[in-house]
Amino acid sequence: MTKRIALFALSATIAMGVAMAAAEAKPFRYSTAQDILGLDPAINNHGPTNAMKSNVYEALVYRSAPGPLEPGLATEWQQVSPTLWKFNLRRGVKFHGGQDFDADDVIFTWKRLSQQTAEMQYTIRSIKDVRKVDSHTIEIETTGPDPTLLANLAYAFIMDEGWTTQNGGERVVAGAQASTFVNLNANGTGPFRVVERVPDTRTVVEPNPNWWGKHEHGITRATFTPIANPATRVAALLSGELDMMYHVPLQDIDRIGQTQGIRVMPGGTARVIFLGFDHRRDEMLDMPGTGKNPLKDLRVRQALYQAINIEAIRRTTMRNSSTPSALMIAPSVEGFAADQNVRAPFDQAAARRLLAEAGYPNGFPLTLNCPNNRYVNDEAICQNVVTMFTQVGIQARLNAMPMPQHVNTAGPTGGYNSSMYMLGWTPATLDAANPLGELLTFNEQTRLGLANNWGRYSNPRVEALTQQILVEPDTTKRRALIREAMTIVRDDVAYIPLHLEPQVFGIRDTVADYQLRALEDVDLRSVKMR
């Protein structure tokens, strides 16, 4: 009798084991330093958060890893006139909660995004009106021709009208105003639905079985865990508690790469790290009482540029992981031209000569403001730069601060209080129009550039070109315009571009393949489990 029971138990255990193997559970656990900020698609314009939104929600168009824009909730579109677009919406799509998707949801989302509190407002800024033609056709009218409409729309995530209004989410509440249901819960049409979210601990998603697309990732359940401390993150990957994590600290790349069952995947991003100048003040902050601002002299800016040995920074500080750049846009950005991407050579003799010609043979005092917790090795890069400036006779000193203080000093709220500063920039739309408007324009009338062009660089020709670039529909003509603007900016030494921010992923062999994206985030569709 006992024997029989034991036998039964044994066979039951085996059967269970077989059943479990058949289900082939493939959990995917990944991590980065910061948690996502919330789930409301209209706020939280923040890299990892936008990526999580795009796992759960969908926009009319979808941007896959490096490639072109693909159909999302719109199956096809055409530009009827320069300012009028027609979109055919995907039929038979349901939200995770079971609601049907149709034109009303698109119009609702547009209205919701139009509110002043909606950070993601920039995605629909050029839209004048969205009209319903029938239940699955809409027309979008823009205020002027907008060649970046589609690129922007890729981040305008569509919400269900019924679900949002029933849960009191019509009004967009920016960050700290109130706790909102739509920021803590999600109901999208995307390939994954949110199963659990515990802030700062984990966000769990599972594949949406009713998704219109084909699940090719092989993930049965994905758990995102933020781990702030880089050493702990590395340890968790090594101990097998994570399948993938980024950023791998540069000093750990070799070690992780030599560990069995783990590989390192390095890549570039669309983020350009650069140094900016005070182009505006007549008297530089570092030279009170002299009435001089050497940085307004092109020769001085050229000298500072040529004083920087970018190869040395790449080799030592960045451990060969960065890609030096001569342009303010990365190769993954529309408008990039490889033949333009040639840096002025590192030449200390030339730098000294230029400084002497400009009337500063003995240099001048200069403070470089830097963040110390924002970009990969940001403070170390600045330390190098300060030393290099000193070598050509500048009395340079470093002022490194955490990012919030840095922004509050050198940015608009600090009254642009800086002579030179470091910043990094990724255009989310991957289009040159974004940095041209945000970093290379400073216009009190259009309010363009006030938030991010901290050096207040302003060149009428560049701004005129930018206005054209913003509306030029013809790709070839547009690229020529961008090229001209970028040439002026480069010859003007408006900024000193340094390099493209590296991104290094550590991946376990449980993951067969991963497609790196230029935006330093994880799109679960780019994962292939083994």
Next chain:
Amino acid sequence: MLAFVVRRLFGAIIVMLSVSAISFTLFNFVGDPVNSMVGQDATMEQRQFIRTQLGLDDPAPLQFVRFVGRAVQGDFGMSYRLGMPVERLIAERLPATLELVFVAAMIALVVAVPLGVYTGLYRHSPLSKVFLTLSLVGVSLPTFLIGILLILIFAVWLGWLPAFGRGQVVKVGWWSTGFLTPQGRAALILPAVTLALFQLTLIMRLIRAEMMEVLRTDYIKFARARGLSNRAVNFGHALKNTLVPVITITGLQIGSLVAFAIVTETVFQWPGMGFLFLQAIQFVDIPVMAAYLVLVAFVFVAINLVVDLLYYAVDPRLRIERSTGAGK
């Protein structure tokens, strides 16, 4: 006795008010929260709109008065980072920190008291020298390094314990506990040991020094002359008389365990209050920072009060002085 407690509570309020006032003046230097909140593509108008809505343009004294006015009603505002009420966030994170601190304090006491007594009694034994040498490690190595070393040994090399997080937690009412699941208990070990190590060393050395002091006194000699057992002399008379300073230090240390578990919590991604505070600093999440600092001030005041009351329990002289009206 009651008057004493009331006076102490009144003092507590003043301490907490000054802590919040000081922290409010410091918030002017941590940066602009709006920049962390809105992302790079927001216009100047959007930024200004949010700043106005949050009242960040108001003068600091007005902001302070508003904060105190709400705080007395139990409303600490909304977290800028997570968009949730601060008091709810803290209530969610408090169990994680308290469980960690409880286990760490237990480890520290349970190990430190016998070790302290042993090294005090047998000063010259080789084993005592080993303990004392090892305890130097606890004092001199920084917490984050100990944490990383433990992770390296027990998570990466041996694979016995998790490297981060709290494991599986169970909700008991609003309290989330890690004690009830195997993963939860396993996850507690490394951070608790990390946090306990410094306290352990401190208490052990303190007890050792006090023991050595007390053992030299006359009443211990008399006790021995009376022929009392070693156990009665060492624990009943000697150890008991070392306890006043030990309680003071342990109490204050528990306060700092709660307040400064920040480093341990960050190393282990432990979802407690210290970790919340550190994230708040990076994001300029002012409501969370303010509430946390006030709470920490409260914890210290409360622990001091408890410690004072414990003195009465262990030291009869204090009771006599009070009852005769001495000692003011």
